[in-house]
Amino acid sequence: MRERQHLEDQISAVRRLEQELDDAVGLIELGEAEGEAGIVEDAEAQLKALLADVSRRQVEAMLSGEADSNDTYLEVHSGAGGTESQDWAQMLLRMYVRWAERAGYKVETLEVSDGEEAGIKAATILVKGHNAYGWLKTEAGVHRLVRISPFDSQARRHTSFASVWVYPVIDDSIQIEVNESDVRTDTYRSSGAGGQHVNTTDSAVRLTHIPSGIVVACQAGRSQHQNRAQAWDMLRARLYEAELKRREEKAMAEAASKSDIGWGHQIRSYVLQPYQLVKDLRTGVENTSPQAVLDGDLNGFMEATLAQRADGGSTAEVEDVE
Template structure:
């Protein structure tokens, strides 16, 4: 692994550094886990399938073939860019060997090594994001646990965290549903994050998030523990069909509340849909039109039912319980401790940082990457309590 540019130093000779570089940045000559040749062969096979007569007769199959090809091409193209950059680095080493005392060469090589290291990590993530809906937009639902205002304020902090993460990524985001708390925070919120592989990146955020802090609502300044649940589902496109029987639905209308302009509370435009067989509930109030809110709520319901079923299948494969966990102590996936010390720790991957402020400001990528590289399921990591 390449060192950071601020600390990297060349070894005794440029030639020895040059020969060691492939090990440092992942060896562009071997392909490793990326298997570019295998992926090119599969792309060629998919192209032959697409050229066959009657390919478009089965629209679902045709779309699945196109989607698989696009995912493979994304990895191969990324690998080719990485390999080309690796060759450019080799040229830099040649210059450095000719002028070993020139500090500019050392700085340029160090910067390039760090950049290649980042690209290699991104490329590795790209090979992992190959699930059926990984490339889709993400619907992020946030609900506070027990604890009233404390938990509602924590849920609001999580909503801001995911909004800031989306902005850092250059992803668009939109509030589909927002129910403010009575004193502070939120009773619930649903955020749509629009961007390439948004669901693939955020799917590991599903679970219970725990906060320990000195309460701003406690005049005695005591420490409080709060919980909030996050559930991430993919915004479904036409390639994935989820059949819902209308007789299984209860549809309620209510007056919208929350940010929405001067007309937001004038009509019963908000929609709440309950899927009776599963007890799944979604609501939408971001539009003034009841018809538009109903259409959006149905999309949210399909997405949530799809993700619930996908997770149930995964849990069955892992011989784990598919029961929904209570929002309480012991079931959390991540702890955020603000007092008596500062630490964010993922209990599945053990990734941690003391920079809590940065994480709450949207710096989630290290946790997301750790989860994906860990296998995307947290297996083998025991849940553990972070002492308060």
């Protein structure tokens, strides 16, 4: 029924676009025939708005993967470099929360591991909304920051890395079998702000899937029972995402965009000093306003990556930015 409703919505949208196009063209013809410049201008404005709508829907049409319409988990992990990298990880987390809020999605924080002095070591959020995974899957990989570190007393330029991992929330109809004997469970005390139960009991749960090495953790719930259930959902989702990734790599062995997702293979560089530039190393897309990007202006990068994958995964020949 959900698939049927989605198809009906798509068909209705196409018919509406066709009708609006016919109406605008008719108005232009009428305005020109009667010499009414105002009618022509209004119709041209309608055509421009129609073009923007079509462009947006053209991108959304690329989100046709098996799990693209699902909610998604997003993890951020700081790289080597101590406080500077941990601060960068927190900046990335804020960027994705801002993007999600601007897109009308709901965001839940599931787990945060604070840094020693500032920033975060790692964090996991849940983004809820239609096509959340389809959009955010383009952000998986290593992100590099170049700036004058506020933590360096000599004001030197530092390069920091943080990784982003994205995996979909799996539908109840998708059965993922996991042997409990393959999973190690650890409990520990939650960190950060919380109620009387959160910080005084071992309510946080970490699951390690031994065969794959996948690790998930949750401390958002008030009880260990809640966190354990959420962690198991996250683990099944991670295993499902790994299977989707294997399928895609098998079908598109030449798609470098997939093989580049890994530590040491940055997908994007954010340069704040000595000049300002954000550059996607897969598509070559640039933005000269890093602050806007860090405030959640990511659609240009996401759309370009989706278009590249739709074209068969060809990668742009771009130089790294230093």
